[in-house]
Amino acid sequence: MRTTINMSPIYNLLRRHAKTFLTAFACILIAVACILGLVYSAFQSVVLDSVALQHRDFVGQLDSISGILSATVRNYGMQVFYAPSVLTLRGDKTLDKMGQVYALRELDSYVSSNDFVDSIQVYNRDTGFIYSTDSNVISAPIDKYADQDAAELFRSLTPDLRMRPIRRTAFSDDPVRVRSYFSFLFFETTSEDEPTGGALMLNVDYDRYLNTLLSFNGQGDCMLLDETGALLTAGREELQPLIPLFFGEISREGQADSGYILKRINGEQTVCLYCRLDTSRWHYLKITPLKACVPKLLELKNALIVCIVIGFALLAICSLGVLLFLYFPVYQVRAALRNIGMENRGELAGQVSQLAQQSEAHRKASALQSLLEGQDLSLLPELPPPYTLVLMETGHAQSALKQTCTDVSALTYHQDGCEVVLFFGEERETVLAICRERADQSSIYCFCGSERTTFPQVAACYQVLCEMRRQKFWAADRHCWLEEDFTPRRPHSSFTxxxxxxxxxxxxxxxxxxxxxxxxxxxxxxxxxxxxxxxxxxxxxxxxxxxxxxxxxxxxxxxxxxxxxxxxxxxxxxxxxxxxxxxxxxxxxRQHIDQLASQVVRQIEQSYADSDLSPTRIADSLGMSSAYLGRIFRESTQTSISQYLNQTRIRRAEELLRETEQPVETVAGLVGFSNPKYFYVVFKNITGQTPLQFRKAVHSASEKN
Structure with missing residues (x-):
């Protein structure tokens, strides 16, 4: 039997224009929402740029204080470095006990004359001895010195450590004596930037130094980091875990020295105002919620969101009204389908059922993704515990998991190159068996978490598994990773x-x-x-x-x-x-030493006849020590400067003895020997015969020819 569906003119009119009306309304609403979003985003950027500019001006005052403080310490250190007592301690190799006492007593007077230096240490490189004004430390040889942290700095003197604040902790393994300092090293260097002579260390109390820099901030929401991102001090301890979330972008190449970064942390918009100090290159950070930084801006945002939500609510109501108005003809269509043959009915019902199952699976996967990203937990349906979260990474993971998800109770979705699977109501051993089987058969990387009983615990487990996945390169041959075998990560970097x-x-x-x-x-x-x-x-x-x-x-x-x-x-x-x-x-x-050797050879070839020419004179003309130049020359030519000078003079003397009849004493003077006897000795050592024997042998050979 054929069923006829009668459509009235009202239904025809609604069918013809309802879709156009709803589409136009939706497009206008979306366009308005996008425009409002862009306007708000631009306005927010302008406001935050203004706040960042004010923050930079504030940090400029801090930078001035830092510069004044550093300059004060450096000027004071240079005065102490060249004080008679310090010159004695770092330069005198034969200083007796009484001399040490008087020198240290004078050094104590320098410490007591100011209120920012805690102690002074002097290192004598010639004797390997460290002298200290600290009452907790006895002056001693560097290997036996109690403050080995300071001793290590004296051992590794490099130009980049000179006259700059060095953060260090003395006696870190002794809770009674432990002290934190900013230490400043003073020492002289050679023209090659190598340390020379003794060294002086000024120890400034760590807290006093930093409290001076943070004295302008009364809210306690600021932090001071060194050049590597290590925390120097913070107004509140709860701000410290936020540092890695921002410092990666701040230290990125090409990033401006000042500005702001906006991130969503734990569901809350958080702004980080940062600025680098010009004097010390430290980073000054102010981390605060956006609502506390610009409260009126968020009120404007909430008002815009309310307007947009009202608009979409009206759109939803209109759409629902149209659907209800059109339900009756749809009902007639469904009645007509009932009259179709039973054989086609079963196939159609199966397709509808399959689509419904796929839609439900997608909804659950979206709810699982929201849970792991720290969003709405209420979207996930009631699932029986225990919960075991697994990440499986491979190009063929999806096909491998289809069979898994049909055998056990699990939710899954694909994200960032891997499958995220939440097993529920299954024993941990069952999940481990699945992971090991997939890892062995398909060569997938499987990261398996421990059992959990609540959804928030599952979200925390997800962060651990993601960290395991990021660090799998340490053991690439290992394909099955378990959470309990993964050592907890250190809260602070070990790289110094x-x-x-x-x-x-x-x-x-x-x-x-x-x-x-x-x-x-x-x-x-x-x-x-x-x-x-x-x-x-x-x-x-x-x-x-x-x-x-x-x-x-x-x-x-x-x-x-x-x-x-x-x-x-x-x-x-x-x-x-x-x-x-x-x-x-x-x-x-090699190029450097060959170039220097060439200069020495050129000078010898040009000036060998000068009896005053010597390795020391050549070194002075090149502006370096004779020992260093001699070592460089020997490394390049495999001979010493003196040997090469004598060989050049004797070679020229052989030419004069061969080509002229001048007396031997005259020849010696012409090639740079002021002492004829010494000329005889050198000539015989190099040629194996005396000058007269050499001339006679030359004449004999000439007569034979």
Missing amino acids: EQMSAELASALRGSDLEQIQRLWQQIQDSIREDRFQDQLFAFQRIVSLMEKQLPALKPLVSDNFWATLKDIRTLDAIFSDAFRKIVQNNRELH
Whole structure:
């Protein structure tokens, strides 16, 4: 039987224009929402730029204080460095006990004459002895000195440590004696920028130094970081975990020295106002919620959101009204379908059921994604515990998981190159068996979390699994990772500026074995750090190598770190770069010494007849020590300057003895020997015969010819 559906003119009119009306209304509403969003975004940027500018002006005052404070310490340090007592302590090799007492007593008077220096230490490089005004430390040889942190700084004097604040902790393993300082090193250097003579260290109390810099901030929402991002001081401890979230962008190459960064943290818009101090290159950060920074701006945003929501609500009401108005003819259509044959009915019902199941699975996957991203937890349906979260990473993970999700109770969705699976109501052993089976059969990387009983615990587990996934390059051959075997990451980076300085020094020294040893030590040190801290250490080393050899730049691509799968790949790249840097430095060193040797040879060839010409005189004319020049010349020519000078003079003397009949004493004077007897000795040592024997042998050979 054929069913006829009668449509009235009202229904026809509604069908003809309802879709057009709703579409136009929706487009206008979306356009208005986009325009309002753009206007608000631009207005927000203008407001925050203004706030950042005021913050920069405020930090300018802090920078002036920092500059004045640093200049005060440096000026005071230079006065003390050249004081008679310090000159005695760092230069006198034969200073007796009484002399030490008088010198230290005078040094104590310098400490007591100001209110910012806590103690003074003097290092005598010739005797290896450290003198201190600190009552907790006894003056002693450097190897037995109680404050080994200070001793290590004296051992590793480099130009970049000179007269700048160095953050350090003395007696860190002794809770009674532990002290934190900003230490300033004063020492002299040679023309090659090598430290010479003794050194002086001024120790300024850590808290007093920083409290002076933060005295302008009364709200306690500011922090001070050094050049590497390490925390120097913070107004409130709860702000410290936020530092890594912002410092990566602040320290990025090409980033401005001042400005602001806006991020959503724990569901709340947070603004970070940052500025770099010109004097110390430290970073001054002010982290505060956006609603506290610009409260009126958020009120405007909420008003705009309310207007947009009202508009979309009207659109939804209109759409619902149209659907209800059109329901009756749809009902007639459904009645007509009932009269179609039963065989087609079953197939249609199956397709509808399949679409419904797919829609439900998509809804649950979206709810799981919202849970793991820290959004609305109420979207996820009631699921029986326990919960076990798993990440599976492979290009074929989706096909591998289809069979998994039909065998057990699980929710899954695809994100960022891997499948995220939440098993519920299943024993942990069952989940582990699935992970191991998939890892063995399909070579997937499987990251399996521990059992959880609540959804917030699952969200926390997701962060741990993501960190495991980012750090899988440490053990690329391992395909099944368990949360309980993953060591908790350190809250602070183990990579220090000292490690960076040692590696930079080894690169300049061209010692490949030491470079490889330091690189391995850095790897061992940061292995338990967070990925963000490890990435900072790797990028710091890359910048050091590119600075040493600009031809390497760029050493790695921009997306290298996101695709790094094996630490051995990074080892190979770094090892090759280390070899190139060492080879380049050695070639530059060889060119340098050959150039100096050529200058010495040229001067000898031109001035050998001058009896006053000597290695010392040649070194003075080149502006360097005779010992250093002699070592460079021997390295280039395999002979000493004196030997080469004598050989040049004797070679010229042989020509004069062969070509002229001048007396031997005259020949000696012409080639630069003021003492004829010494000329005889040198001539015989080089030629094996006396000048007369040489002339006689030449004449005999000439007569025979």
